[in-house]
Amino acid sequence: QVHLAESGGGLVQTGGSLRLSCAASGRTFTSEVMGWFRQVPGKEREFVAAIRWSGGRTYYADSVKGRFTISRDNAKNTVYLQMNSLKPEDTAVYYCMADRNPSVIDPTSYVYWGQGTQVTVSS
Numbered sequence: 001q002v003h004l005a006e007s008g009g010g011l012v013q014t015g016g017s018l019r020l021s022c023a024a025s026g027r028t029f030t031s032e033v034m035g036w037f038r039q040v041p042g043k044e045r046e047f048v049a050a051i052r053w054s055g056g057r058t059y060y061a062d063s064v065k066g067r068f069t070i071s072r073d074n075a076k077n078t079v080y081l082q083m084n085s086l087k088p089e090d091t092a093v094y095y096c097m098a099d100r101n102p103s104v105i106d107p108t109s110y111v112y113w114g115q116g117t118q119v120t121v122s123s
Helices: none
Strands: 002-007 010-013 018-026 033-039 046-052 058-060 068-073 078-083 092-099 117-122
Touching: 002 092, 018 033, 018 092, 018 117, 033 078, 046 068, 046 078, 058 068
Parallel strands: 010 117
Antiparallel strands: 002 018, 018 078, 033 046, 033 092, 046 058, 068 078, 092 117
16 A cells, blocks of 8 residues: 655745645555646546656656656655646646556556645636
8 A cells, every 4th residue: 555645735826836745655666656637626637747766757748848847756755746837727636646557647547646735826
């Protein structure tokens, strides 16, 4: 079992920045890929970014490329999502998800996820 705990959400104005954190605990060796997804009411969960613990390869949705950066701290078992130049359309609940070998952009292929953290961008 892998436990994921997100933090760092909040309210920010358009153009502002936030950094989300996802701390993983438990059987973390079973979670090679860590991903960030987001969801707004009435819509499906949407891929944002992902990273591999081994090698650090990163993946981004087109909508966040150049604005968001995903990184990891292997020693702390923590993944970060630095979000810059935030827009109102970035408003969502952000979820950290993990799996050994998921289809990176498909949220249904991840076994573990956290409770989510709300990000609200005001216009």
